Amino acid sequence: MHSDKCHVINCDANADICLGLIRQSLKKFTIEDDGTCFDGRNPHCFVILGASGDLAHKKIYPTIWWLYRDNLLPRNIIFYGYARSKTTVEEIKRKCHKYMKVKEHEGKAYAEFWELNHYIAGNYDSRADFEKLNQELNVYENGVIGNRLFYLALPPSVYEIVTVNIRHSCMSSKGWTRIIVEKPFGKDFDSSQKLSDHLNSLFTEHQLYRIDHYLGKEMVQNLMTLRFGNRIFNPTWNRDNIASVLISFKEPFGTEGRGGYFDQFGIIRDIMQNHLLQILTLVAMEKPASCQPDDIRNEKVKVLRCIKPLKLENIVLGQYVGNPLGEGMEKLGYLDDDTVPKDSITPTFAQGVLHINNERWDGVPFVLKCGKALNERKAEVRVQFKDVSGDIFEGKPKRNELVIRVQPGEALYVKLMVKKPGMAFDMEETELDLTYDRRYSNVKLPDAYERLILDVFCGSQMHFVRADELSEAWRIFTPILHLIETDRIKPLPYTYGSRGPVEADELLYNNNFRYTGTYQWIADQKSHL
Numbered sequence: 170m171h172s173d174k175c176h177v178i179n180c181d182a183n184a185d186i187c188l189g190l191i192r193q194s195l196k197k198f199t200i201e202d203d204g205t206c207f208d209g210r211n212p213h214c215f216v217i218l219g220a221s222g223d224l225a226h227k228k229i230y231p232t233i234w235w236l237y238r239d240n241l242l243p244r245n246i247i248f249y250g251y252a253r254s255k256t257t258v259e260e261i262k263r264k265c266h267k268y269m270k271v272k273e274h275e276g277k278a279y280a281e282f283w284e285l286n287h288y289i290a291g292n293y294d295s296r297a298d299f300e301k302l303n304q305e306l307n308v309y310e311n312g313v314i315g316n317r318l319f320y321l322a323l324p325p326s327v328y329e330i331v332t333v334n335i336r337h338s339c340m341s342s343k344g345w346t347r348i349i350v351e352k353p354f355g356k357d358f359d360s361s362q363k364l365s366d367h368l369n370s371l372f373t374e375h376q377l378y379r380i381d382h383y384l385g386k387e388m389v390q391n392l393m394t395l396r397f398g399n400r401i402f403n404p405t406w407n408r409d410n411i412a413s414v415l416i417s418f419k420e421p422f423g424t425e426g427r428g429g430y431f432d433q434f435g436i437i438r439d440i441m442q443n444h445l446l447q448i449l450t451l452v453a454m455e456k457p458a459s460c461q462p463d464d465i466r467n468e469k470v471k472v473l474r475c476i477k478p479l480k481l482e483n484i485v486l487g488q489y490v491g492n493p494l495g496e497g498m499e500k501l502g503y504l505d506d507d508t509v510p511k512d513s514i515t516p517t518f519a520q521g522v523l524h525i526n527n528e529r530w531d532g533v534p535f536v537l538k539c540g541k542a543l544n545e546r547k548a549e550v551r552v553q554f555k556d557v558s559g560d561i562f563e564g565k566p567k568r569n570e571l572v573i574r575v576q577p578g579e580a581l582y583v584k585l586m587v588k589k590p591g592m593a594f595d596m597e598e599t600e601l602d603l604t605y606d607r608r609y610s611n612v613k614l615p616d617a618y619e620r621l622i623l624d625v626f627c628g629s630q631m632h633f634v635r636a637d638e639l640s641e642a643w644r645i646f647t648p649i650l651h652l653i654e655t656d657r658i659k660p661l662p663y664t665y666g667s668r669g670p671v672e673a674d675e676l677l678y679n680n681n682f683r684y685t686g687t688y689q690w691i692a693d694q695k696s697h698l
């Protein structure tokens with residue numbers, strides 16, 4: 170059984186469930202949504218549409234299990250899987266198992282979790298099947314006010330019909346209904362607008378939670394605190410001091426098995442237009458009026474509005490080719506994937522430069538770089554400061570760089586110059602280093618999806634994408650995406666497992682980012698204690 174212990178993470182002042190969780194532990198759980206009050210034992214239904222799919226097995230079921238296990242969900246909850254397949258909860262459980270990370274002592278809670286799970290097979294376009302789902306939810310709610318949360322773990326082709334069916338057949342009668350939508354949110358400005366118009370015709374913006382899971386990552390959420398909770402960064406956070414900002418995402422594997430999906434979208438839509446641009450907004454936005462979700466999202470939109478559409482001369486595109494010497498075995502190129510058309514020009518690597526035309530950032534390049542089948546897994550932000558002016562030292566000081574490493578291994582380090590320790594008066598490059606697994610070795614950092622799904626229960630939209638953010642993001646990338654497609658711009662080849670096309674480094678250099686190759690990180694520094 171669940172204990173009364175209350176863990177509260179990631180709460181903002183408005184997050185009703187966090188208050189609720191506290192009240193729940195006091196047995197006086199009250200949620201105010203649309204002016205309605207609830208008792209903590211009110212029923213909650215979490216419905217996973219697309220329950221038989223990859224996303225559901227790999228991410229959504231594991232996430233709700235971890236939240237359940239950690240007592241972060243309302244105590245009166247059931248989970249409904251819905252998909253076309255004639256599958257069962259047992260089968261879903263079997264498919265999810267390797268992603269659930271169940272510890273030995275958690276067997277009892279794990280069994281309880283699956284007892285709360287149900288499955289309904291139904292078609293996405295069948296009103297009758299959604300009515301059936303609704304009846305089951307009603308039976309569970311038993312006339313008591315219930316809250317419903319629908320997770321669209323589905324291909325975008327069925328978003329429209331599924332949301333119509335939810336609207337017409339499955340809304341909570343007196344409680345709240347929230348819809349979590351996964352990317353892709355359209356393929357370009359027009360298709361995204363069409364989807365937004367459709368969703369807005371059915372739901373209010375407060376009912377819609379557009380997930381960008383990078384907004385749930387520790388170091389991405391940390392950007393605001395770092396910038397606005399410290400005195401030292403803000404005064405230098407501008408065009409007078411910063412030379413260039415590089416935001417990158419690298420994956421060491423190709424599209425293996427997902428070529429069919431990926432080829433329709435490409436790396437710009439898959440990573441740059443959403444994850445990297447979201448990070449950019451948090452790096453560049455002005456201080457919001459408060460930590461209220463809409464104050465933050467207003468600032469993000471303002472930054473986006475200052476960015477002109479990405480131009481062809483400001484982008485390097487790449488597509489990986491096979492590497493016969495791949496680690497241990499040959500690595501196939503993108504076009505060798507059977508699910509990819511042989512003449513595909515879809516980029517698997519892209520590096521683009523954006524400019525923010527405002528008083529703070531005028532002239533500072535923001536370089537977004539992302540790619541698959543590269544040499545390592547890495548996501549990070551590098552804020553590179555300008556050269557020291559009026560230098561007095563022999564041997565020019567290297568530029569300061571603030572590195573915010575999102576993954577793997579969350580860390581924050583500032584590269585800086587010191588006097589070489591000892592008798593000499595030479596300079597040496599070193600770092601101020603905040604490595605999370607050393608400094609916070611006793612803290613378990615939750616997975617991005619855990620934070621975000623909990624936020625949905627909380628009613629906190631701080632880390633979700635608002636419709637106007639989305640349309641600004643598409644405005645910036647749609648012209649280049651169309652140009653690549655209509656003019657069939659060929660990406661540059663790069664070898665699987667390499668750093669990507671060398672032209673990307675040239676573009677970076679031309680955008681005032683200096684890589685010297687002189688910085689040396691000594692990983693195992695011995696403690697003198």
Ligand SMILES: NC(=O)C1=CN([C@@H]2O[C@H](COP(=O)(O)OP(=O)(O)OC[C@H]3O[C@@H](n4cnc5c(N)ncnc54)[C@H](OP(=O)(O)O)[C@@H]3O)[C@@H](O)[C@H]2O)C=CC1
Binds near residue numbers: 604
């Ligand atoms: N707290 C910690 O754990 C810390 C760890 N370190 C580690 O030390 C190592 C080095 O630190 P780091 O800050 O990366 O130092 P560097 O200045 O050496 O930067 C290295 C990165 O620069 C990029 N690069 C390589 N060649 C070029 C080029 N010609 N032009 C432009 N960019 C280039 C590469 O990234 P890409 O391929 O993405 O372009 C490379 O990873 C890293 O592994 C880092 O994680 C450092 C400090 C603290």
Ligand SMILES: O=C1O[C@H](COP(=O)(O)O)[C@@H](O)[C@H](O)[C@H]1O
Binds near residue numbers: 420439440
């Ligand atoms: O959204 C996506 O993200 C993943 C990478 O996510 P991460 O949390 O593992 O960094 C990427 O593999 C996928 O192509 C993309 O759609």
